[in-house]
Amino acid sequence: MSSATVTTHPTAADAPVAGPAVVVENLRVAFAGREVVHGISFAAERGSCLAIVGESGSGKSVSARSLVGLAGPGAEVRADTLAVGGLDVRGFGERSWRRVRGDRIGFVLQDALVSLDPVRPVGREIAEALRVHGVVPRSGRREKVLELLRDAAVPEPELRAAQRPGELSGGLCQRALIASALAADPDVIVADEPTTALDVTVQAQVLELLADLKRAGRTIVLISHDLSVVAHLADHVLVMAGGRVVEEGPAGQVLGAPREPYTRALLQAVPGAGTRGQRLSPAPQVPLPPSPGRRRSAPGADGSPVLAAHGLVKDFPLPDGGRLRAVDDVGFSLRAGSTLGVVGESGSGKSTTARLALALESADRGSVELHGAAWSGLAEKHRRGRRGAISVVSQDPLSSFDPRWSVEQVLLDAVPGADHPTAAARRARVADLVARVGLDPAVLGRRPLTLSGGQRQRVAIARALAPDPDVVVLDEAVSALDVSVQAQILDLLVDLQQAFGLAYLFISHDLGVISHLSDHVLVMKDGRVVEEGHPEQLFTPPADPYTRRLVASLRRLETRPALERTTP
Template identity: 50%
Template sequence: MTPLIDVRNLKIGFPRDGEQNTVVQGIDLTIHRGETVALVGESGSGKSVTARSLIGLSGNTASVSADKFEVSGTDVLSFRETDWRCLRGEEIGFVLQDALVSLDPLRRIAQQLSDAAGRRKLFSRSRPGLDSNLLLKSVGIPDPDRRLRQYPHQLSGGLRQRALIATAIARNPSLLIADEPTTALDATVQKQILDLLAERRKAGHTLLLISHDLAVISRLADRVLVMKEGRIVEEGLTAELLRNPRHPYTRQLLDAVPSAGSKGFRLSASVTTSAEDHVKVGVPRATRIPLPSKTVHTGTHVLSVRNLVKHYGGPESTPVVNDVSFDLSAGEALGIVGESGSGKTTVAKMVLGLVEPEEGEVFVDGQLWSNVAENTRRPRRSIMQLIAQDAFSSFDPRYTVEKIVGESLDVTGLFGAERRDRVLEVLEAVRLSGDFLKRYPRELSGGQRQRVAIARAFAPRPRLLIADEPVSALDVSVQAQVLDLLAELQAASGTSLLFISHDLGVVHHLTDRVLVMKDGRIVESGDVAQVFSAPRHGYTRTLIEAVPTLA
């Protein structure tokens, strides 16, 4: 039978500095009908640009060549834009990572489904909206009549992602490409999307899945292709490849997955040495390198939160934070987990003093922090620092790295040569040399930006560090480096860490205790190993069961 996708020796390049920079270097890709194939690798490995080439979206400046490039037996190498438009949606549907960006914010869901259907109109004069109603039902969207009339911003993250999948399958394409469809979604919403994709797979549909999440891959894919620096370094049946990886890079990816078993050990054998070098020096996959030990002073509370309450939309609305209390000891790492909308980030904002509680109080080092004038807090701001989810957005694009890191030292009164020395010190601590001082955010990779964000946070030697989803958008190996870095710096400095995440594996690996939030309340708390191994609350069990695991 003719393969749905049959590509041989695919090369894709882009011009840079007057030369052609090849980012995909002669790969072969075959996808048969009814098969689910996964492309795995770090950011920049060439996964997404490979997938985009299958629908003619490599970009106007891209140079695409291949010995063979066929879709459903048709040679597409000579396709013009009009030819690609006929193929998109009809033969291949495409689901991007960020549904809010991918959907048109100015058009209702019904209009976007109609646009996606193209020649196969979803609306008829006799039965308006009927087919679109059924389409939303097919992707598990409840109350489709109401959802069709809504705009993307009126839908939750999970519903937006389902609506985007609906637009991609509106013409019943032969192949659905899903590029990181669950990244940054909380565990239960991720499970909903994975269940939907699994149903399509079970029904015999063809799927190309792009992801850096090996647990997601293990659940859905029949075959896996591992990409590194534009090349396929390993491929095979999913279960066999994940159980017995042959290439050092694949082993590195598997070792970097945080879990209960990795707690207390490094996820990356080294942040400066390649996986190939580790194999050469005899560090086998099963060997874990311990993280430095730390001291927790349980009798000293750096942060105390008492009975916090916060509404958005007036006192008659449902509170987003409802009677939340907890303590954070000196040197301790405390995780907060829960679905989107559970109140995690609002708690963090109240701790930071960016939002004032309507009821309750926040104390830092025993002194009142909430509901006081900002000029009272200002002299003490250096005691508390934030690592945001999106480091790039948290930087001033006009600032160099030296100025970005140095701005956190304004409140400490450190200037001149002393400031520069401290900036260099923390950059070296996060494995960045002085060569980075004059670079701008746009000149940094995602992992480098996150390291600069960590350096900025640690520069004023804070007593308390608040990290709000700091690794959710990073691929698994960069995430491993950042988590190792946080653990090392926390142990060395004795800083307390309030770590907010929807990734239970990350929280289990990094934190000492955990709070589980639902609908603004803490429904369970305790030692992280105890809570995750023997959860008492039904909601905690639901969260844990929703997490995909390596087969």
């Protein structure tokens, strides 16, 4: 990578000139006549990091891809200036663009697992970039691939280069992807949500790698919806919404003292230990209709747990004949009106714990009790009558809806016939549920596919509430949402808990969300609970080394803007 003596741009016109590495003025992008980016301007100084922040649909990714001529099929891109390393790229044809891609701008996509060809070894993907740009002769390619992997902090590069993405961990995949983007030694790295699919500790390592690249003099354009990632790396921040730049400035100013209400709301929406008991979204509380007579008499009013687990153990067989202990001696108790947070990285056993609590999976050892009565270890027919007492909201509600059903059908299906014997009563119940989760009754006629992410998650919550449960298991229920939508859903969950005394078993990889919501937290690693307690005592300071790493890797916005928050 340190090919200081070699210049790959011999012609005078191509020679790097002083000035910003990327300059964009009045960029407009339209698809089929519909403009999605409305004249934005920005510049990235050499050796600095420019962050473009925005929620889905803000036009941030399309803008970044316009820099390499891949805004998308049928995109019409116009700009007064579009310069990469002093080179005017407007009106470039496919051949010219190919010399920009990889050579001048290295582009890193999110989710390396699907951004690398799943049937090819990662070494070949990196070698492809070397071949395309003729970086090294064929004979030197293998050595260069290993060097690139080593530079991207991939251990055992000889072994890794021969492995396919599916055989590597998410973090190693992302590093390999970054190595392939760096192959032709580009001056500019565009990273589009480079850490979104990663566990927090891995996320920190990848961010560190990007920071190293910046220190080595490369220009980074970081695209992200995650303000804590941005706070860690950016020198200059551009906040986008609806295809326009809402606010821009030095990172410290935009994140620390934002001028625009939109940026303030965005920052306010980030959950964390400091936001407990506060509303995250500017939206007012949904006026809750009076609850119709509850089926059960106030459960757990005597202080006994509504859901309790003792010594849960679950093994899964591995393809090579061995066994994987997914859950190892996990116990907890959950009281009415409280939230138990379970935090851990992928593969830590938190989702299996949730499935055991729901009795969707049977434990190899240990037991689960619901309302003090046996819940695990029963035949399903003995459980069925009590299923309504515990319900679930999953990460991706869309796949849990029948796509051919309307929202009303989805909800009617979940309303128990025993409690609401007539069709009219069931319809009334659905109307009541929709109002509770703050949805417009007009969505009832629509199909899940036509709803926004936040609306879908509200429908999923309404469905979970339909049988009038005492316990709701929320498995990564807000992880796929934009931060402002996530804030609204978290506020809704708090409102519902207070109104109905619900108990939440809240599973998440996101420490911020967990510490915002939970009364008690289990930290899981490799199937075991490594630490537990109240979120504040747990995270300041954590006793367990793993929790310490987890907390350290959580990039907080150190200086949160002082804002008037609407307290519930």
